[in-house]
Every structure is written in C-alpha cells, then in structure tokens.
Amino acid sequence: MRLSAWLMLGIATVAMVSSAWAAETIVGEKQQQNLEISIYNNNLALVKDTRNVALKQGINEVAFEGVASSIKPETALISADGIKVLEQNYDYDLLSANNITDKSVGQKVKTVMINPTTGENIFDEAEIVSATYGLPILKFSYGIETNFPGRLVFEKLPTSLRSEPTLIAKIDSRSAENKDVSLAYLTNGIGWKTNYVAQVVDDNKLNLTGWVTINNESGIDYKNARVQLIAGDVNQVATAVTARPIMLAKSARAVNDYAVAEGASIAPESISGYHLYNLPMATDIKDKQTKQVSLLEKENVSYQKEAYFSSPLYFNYNSKAHFEQMHPDMIYVLHNEKSANLGIPLPSGIVRFYENDSEKSLQFVGEDRISHAAEGEKMRLNLGKYFNVYANGKVAEVNKLSETKEQDGTCSVLKTLYAYDVEVDFHNADKKAQEIVFSQRIDTDSKISDENVNGKLKDASTYEWKISVPANGEQKLTFRVTAVHENRNCR
Numbered sequence: 001m002r003l004s005a006w007l008m009l010g011i012a013t014v015a016m017v018s019s020a021w022a023a024e025t026i027v028g029e030k031q032q033q034n035l036e037i038s039i040y041n042n043n044l045a046l047v048k049d050t051r052n053v054a055l056k057q058g059i060n061e062v063a064f065e066g067v068a069s070s071i072k073p074e075t076a077l078i079s080a081d082g083i084k085v086l087e088q089n090y091d092y093d094l095l096s097a098n099n100i101t102d103k104s105v106g107q108k109v110k111t112v113m114i115n116p117t118t119g120e121n122i123f124d125e126a127e128i129v130s131a132t133y134g135l136p137i138l139k140f141s142y143g144i145e146t147n148f149p150g151r152l153v154f155e156k157l158p159t160s161l162r163s164e165p166t167l168i169a170k171i172d173s174r175s176a177e178n179k180d181v182s183l184a185y186l187t188n189g190i191g192w193k194t195n196y197v198a199q200v201v202d203d204n205k206l207n208l209t210g211w212v213t214i215n216n217e218s219g220i221d222y223k224n225a226r227v228q229l230i231a232g233d234v235n236q237v238a239t240a241v242t243a244r245p246i247m248l249a250k251s252a253r254a255v256n257d258y259a260v261a262e263g264a265s266i267a268p269e270s271i272s273g274y275h276l277y278n279l280p281m282a283t284d285i286k287d288k289q290t291k292q293v294s295l296l297e298k299e300n301v302s303y304q305k306e307a308y309f310s311s312p313l314y315f316n317y318n319s320k321a322h323f324e325q326m327h328p329d330m331i332y333v334l335h336n337e338k339s340a341n342l343g344i345p346l347p348s349g350i351v352r353f354y355e356n357d358s359e360k361s362l363q364f365v366g367e368d369r370i371s372h373a374a375e376g377e378k379m380r381l382n383l384g385k386y387f388n389v390y391a392n393g394k395v396a397e398v399n400k401l402s403e404t405k406e407q408d409g410t411c412s413v414l415k416t417l418y419a420y421d422v423e424v425d426f427h428n429a430d431k432k433a434q435e436i437v438f439s440q441r442i443d444t445d446s447k448i449s450d451e452n453v454n455g456k457l458k459d460a461s462t463y464e465w466k467i468s469v470p471a472n473g474e475q476k477l478t479f480r481v482t483a484v485h486e487n488r489n490c491r
C-alpha cells in the first residue's frame with residue numbers, strides 16, 4: 001500500500017477538531033438561511049450567503065466554512081445589524097495526507113509496520129525531520145529513514161489546516177444573540193453562456209429556443225440557491241461591484257415575484273446598464289458540474305432571409321478590377337421586437353439553424369454568434385454561402401472625363417475625373433427566384449449614375465442594389481462610378 005494511503009488510515013484514528021478551534025464559532029451548511037448567486041458571463045460570480053450565527057457580546061471568532069475555493073478574499077463583505085467586523089482571514093490550507101505530514105515537521109509520530117511472517121503490527125516512534133509534498137524523512141532511535149514502508153499515526157491535527165475553505169472573521173457584537181449574518185464575496189470559476197436553436201418553419205417564420213449553460217469550477221456546491229445571470233460588458237460588471245448592497249436587496253424579491261407571476265420562465269430585468277435573468281426557482285449547482293436551464297421558447301418568430309454580396313470591386317484608373325463565381329452570404333435577419341414575436345433582451349451566444357428538407361428530414365443549415373441584443377435591435381446572422389447563386393463582375397471600361405490643374409502653394413495638383421463602367425452578371429440555378437442585395441464600397445466624393453436597376457446610398461461610403469434573379473435564370477446589373485483622382489507634385 002502506498003504511503004499516502006497509510007497516512008489516510010492514520011488520520012481516521014485521530015480527532016478531527018483540534019483544541020485551538022474550540023474558541024471559534026463555526027457556521028457551516030446547517031446554519032445557512034439563504035443562498036443567492038449572481039453569475040456573470042466571464043468566469044465570475046457574486047455569492048450572497050446568509051447564515052445564522054450565535055454571537056456573544058463583545059469579540060467573536062466566526063468561521064464561515066464552505067466558501068468557494070476560488071474566492072477573491074479581498075471582496076468579502078460581512079454585514080448584520082449591531083455588529084462590526086474587525087478582521088477577516090481566508091484559510092485555504094486544507095486537510096490532506098500530504099498537508100498533515102508537511103505541517104507536522106519537528107513532531108513525533110507513531111509508526112506502524114506489519115510483520116511479514118506473523119502479520120502482527122510492529123509499533124515504534126519517530127520524529128518527522130523533513131517533508132516535501134507529504135513524503136517524510138523520519139528519525140528513529142536506530143537512524144534516519146527516507147522511504148519508510150509503513151504508516152504514520154498522528155496524535156493531533158495541525159491547527160492551521162481546515163477540512164474545507166473557510167473565511168474567518170473577528171466580529172464585535174453589541175449583544176449576545178443569534179443573528180442572520182450576510183456574507184457576500186466574488187469568486188472565479190463559475191460562469192454561464194447561452195445557446196440558441198432556431199428551427200425554420202417556412203420562408204418567414206421560425207421557432208426559437210434558448211438554453212443557458214452554467215459551468216461550476218469554483219470548488220463548492222451551491223445547494224438550493226437562487227440564481228441570477230447577468231449579461232453585460234465585463235468592464236461594466238467590474239465597476240458595478242460597488243453597488244453590491246443594491247443587488248443583495250433586490251435579487252431575492254425579483255426572483256420570487258416572477259416565479260409567482262410567470263411560472264417556470266426566466267425573468268429578465270435591467271439594472272445599471274446590464275440585464276439580469278432570474279431563474280424562477282432555487283436550484284443546486286454542484287462543483288465540477290455543467291447545468292442547462294431553459295431561457296426562452298418563442299414560436300413563429302418573423303425573419304427575413306437575404307442573399308448578400310459585398311462587392312470586391314475597386315476603382316483605379318490604372319487597372320480593371322474583376323471577380324468570378326462569387327457566391328453570396330446567406331444572411332438571416334431577425335428584429336428583436338414584439339411585432340416579430342420577440343422583443344426581449346437576448347444574451348450573447350451561438351444560434352444554430354435547422355430546416356426540414358423536401359422529405360421532412362431535419363438538416364443543420366449553419367450557425368452564427370449574436371452579441372447581447374437589446375429590445376428593438378436588429379440581428380444579422382451569417383450562416384454560410386448560397387450554393388446555387390453566384391455572380392461574375394468587372395469594371396468593363398475606364399474613361400477619362402475631364403482634367404484640371406490647380407496650384408496649392410508650392411505644389412501643383414492635377415485632378416482627373418474618371419468614369420468606371422461596371423457590369424455584374426447574377427446567376428440563379430435554384431428552382432425559386434432569388435432577391436440579392438449587392439453592396440458596393442465607394443469613396444465619399446464618388447457618384448453612381450447610369451444604373452439599370454435603381455439602388456440607394458446606404459451610408460456615406462456604401463451603395464446598395466436589390467436585384468431579383470428569376471428561377472433558373474440570370475440578371476445583369478450595370479452602373480457607372482465617377483471618381484476624382486488627385487496627383488500632387490511639389491518642388
């Protein structure tokens with residue numbers, strides 16, 4: 001048997017609480033009155049833990065056992081009426097065979113070996129003169145053992161070791177009574193993310209479901225906890241920690257009210273620039289566990305499907321740009337509005353789209369990520385490329401229209417106006433007609449003219465056309481871009 005295993009057998013034979021701990025008031029899971037967690041997107045959570053503590057008048061040493069091992073101790077806040085916190089310490093040196101051995105250097109222990117012939121225990125005594133990672137060097141009456149094959153029996157536990165991560169507070173209480181003491185702290189190791197499934201119903205409607213995935217690596221189980229999920233920029237989350245008392249007071253009321261009013265749905269609300277999503281009922285989140293909770297279910301959500309070309313053409317009088325067999329992006333456009341059967345704050349996450357084929361068999365058609373989408377915001381999701389639609393385009397002609405020369409101090413500026421005639425051929429091999437959005441980047445002082453299909457200026461540097469291409473057909477777009485080229489010559 002390995003030494004560490006023998007050590008554990010020895011540990012089981014000694015008392016688990018040392019006399020040095022007797023002066024402490026230990027509050028653990030049995031004293032827990034309420035537990036709330038506000039979980040942020042990026043590996044951060046605010047734990048709000050209320051425990052009933054039997055306080056004496058004056059100075060008390062209170063040990064809050066079972067805090068997260070990933071706690072940020074400097075963020076801890078202990079509060080209750082009639083108390084003053086004088087000192088806080090976080091003990092994370094935990095009971096283990098290795099730690100007991102390392103902390104017992106200089107002490108004498110009993111040693112036990114088994115007589116291989118008779119099977120009887122052979123007892124002796126030795127001093128631990130050194131230990132590294134639980135491997136002791138023992139000093140016996142007959143000499144030094146560096147690889148002792150037996151087991152060690154300890155008479156007492158080192159006073160600095162704890163059975164679980166513990167926050168110890170020195171509290172001055174005005175009176176002797178039982179009080180509900182609130183412990184709040186930030187911890188790393190727990191976060192959440194959102195995943196959505198969009199099932200296309202027809203050309204205009206889809207069903208949208210959302211799942212929240214909570215991952216707990218914080219080193220503690222959260223039992224019967226009220227949970228809030230907070231969506232927002234990490235910098236905003238960090239600055240809002242100063243508003244912790246507001247969140248402590250508000251969170252329980254928000255969860256309970258919504259659970260009564262709406263049943264089993266997650267309730268969103270807004271605070272300090274974020275959105276809070278309240279789980280409707282208390283839940284258990286075990287350490288090293290991934291938990292999924294339903295966020296939303298929306299049927300018949302309106303959407304538009306768009307074939308989108310971002311033109312690679314550029315305008316230079318020295319060359320004629322062109323492209324061949326370019327396929328448009330497949331864009332699904334959703335409006336987060338009540339009129340589209342949405343209109344709720346949506347946390348960032350991946351949206352995966354599924355659609356039935358002609359035989360009613362479900363197929364995966366692509367995915368994209370959305371950022372936090374407020375109510376009224378438009379979402380454009382790029383699922384890939386259209387296979388049956390493509391285009392060829394070119395700058396067919398470049399002509400000089402005019403030329404002027406101006407003097408600017410010691411420099412002469414030659415301004416030449418060029419005309420670029422563009423041709424784009426769209427091909428649709430699908431059985432359905434396809435509308436295509438063709439977007440062309442232009443300089444802010446350029447102009448579009450002679451277009452065979454009317455377009456419009458989307459912004460100062462983007463011009464767009466909507467081209468309808470018939471089923472198994474073609475369509476051509478022609479237009480002219482006029483732009484000024486400047487050549488400056490300074491002596």
